[in-house]
Amino acid sequence: MHAVELAAPSLDAFRRVTLPQPEPGPGEALVAMRAASLNFVDLAVATGRYPVPRFPLIPVADGAGEVAAVGPGVTEFVVGQRVIAHSKPLWMGGPARAEISAATRGVVLPGSLVEYVVLPASALVPTPADLTDEAAATLPIAATTAWRGLRTAGVRAGSVVALIGTGGVSVMALQLAKAVGATVIITSSSDEKLERAKALGADFTVNYRRTPAWDEAVLEMTGGAGADLIVETGGTQTFGRSINAAALGATIFVIGFVTGTTAEADLFAIMRKELNVQGNTTGSVADLRDAARAVAASKMTPVIDRTFGIDETPQAYAYLAQGGQHFGKIAITCG
Incomplete structure (x- = not known):
């Protein structure tokens, strides 16, 4: 499967790579990533202003896609269902705790600039029917x-x-x-x-x-x-x-x-x-589920300033790094 890796804390360190496709285990789902959206934390990681345990890493915390396979015991999602992947997949609900809040995608765990990713099914939220994958990808943090x-x-x-x-x-x-x-x-x-x-x-x-x-x-x-x-x-x-x-x-x-x-x-x-x-360090999966329901109920459409292709990842980061240029969110298509 294809992916983008960040090899070092530099906006010049993105590289396209081929990795083995993962398989979901018990309680997990394989998600085909369709879109990602950038946040300040992603830029901070890529410029050395946010600590990460190691490089290379698959960047970008926020993403959305569809379920490609499910592991044993997963009954709440089916293959083909559109889902949002929470940026903090271990934080199910309640107050933040250091050991679960720190487990952030694109920082400690594999992020969204990848063809497939395995996540706990409990970390996924159904995508509101009226949203595109790019719009859905803006929800986990923002x-x-x-x-x-x-x-x-x-x-x-x-x-x-x-x-x-x-x-x-x-x-x-x-x-x-x-x-x-x-x-x-x-x-x-x-x-x-x-x-x-x-x-x-x-x-x-x-x-x-x-x-x-x-x-x-x-x-x-x-x-x-x-x-x-x-x-x-x-x-x-x-x-x-x-x-x-x-x-x-x-x-x-x-x-x-x-x-x-x-x-x-x-x-x-x-x-x-x-x-x-x-x-605030974003919120739990339960918070994301509530936010997605609020977005759906209000019929609002998240504002995306500009969308880049996955091969334009350096340009997307550079656009965010300019500061004050964008209005709303910056999206990246992953498919």
């Missing part, structure tokens, strides 16, 4: 993270959600938040991207290049109240502003570190506002 953020903050009709940037999680959170009737404020350095966000239902937009104090803009747009949920993707340069933009009792859902991993925090503001600062 949709799960967005859905978990909304649930952690108790977002409902009338809640205010503030989103930093227009990457995959932010755009997915925008779509899901609007589906439950929330008010959404989103930031970007691009007016064109902000117009696209408005077309998806964003209520307010802020160009943070023209308005660096986007937190003050959030407060002004909410009559001084602030946002009930802030999806914090920036890190060093944005965390302090997220605290300022937060409402009393709000959740700051920390999912990224695009501008760095260290930040100063006003502890008095966190105390005074009784903020919930919640870190």
Whole structure:
């Protein structure tokens, strides 16, 4: 079977290889991978900013395809059924534990840029009927993270959600938040991207290049109240502003570190506002299943900025590495 390997932490280290086709054992399924989608963790792995146990590895955490064979004891899936492969296949549900959360595809376990992969059947989620394989491949990290953020903050009709940037999680959170009737404020350095966000239902937009104090803009747009949920993707340069933009009792859902991993925090503001600062490493298979159901119920279509072929993997990574170019997700076809 064909696969793409990453031989070293470098964007020049991708190579096409031929590997033996695996066979499913008891409780396992053989999945023919059809599509993958990129996340910041994939770029971090490929540039040496995220530790991995060894190279070479088969990259990309997120993917979708169809069941090609099942092992003994598997009754919940049948051959030919379209499925989503969770990025953390050992995390079935409940709170994260280090030994199961760390077992991430494309980091510790084989990822999605491969013709076939064997996974526990319990790590698979049925693909919503209305989604393409490329769209389904965007759900394991982006949709799960967005859905978990909304649930952690108790977002409902009338809640205010503030989103930093227009990457995959932010755009997915925008779509899901609007589906439950929330008010959404989103930031970007691009007016064109902000117009696209408005077309998806964003209520307010802020160009943070023209308005660096986007937190003050959030407060002004909410009559001084602030946002009930802030999806914090920036890190060093944005965390302090997220605290300022937060409402009393709000959740700051920390999912990224695009501008760095260290930040100063006003502890008095966190105390005074009784903020919930919640870190996140995606979610469990149960969370992905709930997110997929929410996507299906709301009839939303995940936004894919651009799709590359598997032989264009270096170009796909380079596009993500440019930063600020894409709106939504970047997909790779595997078939």
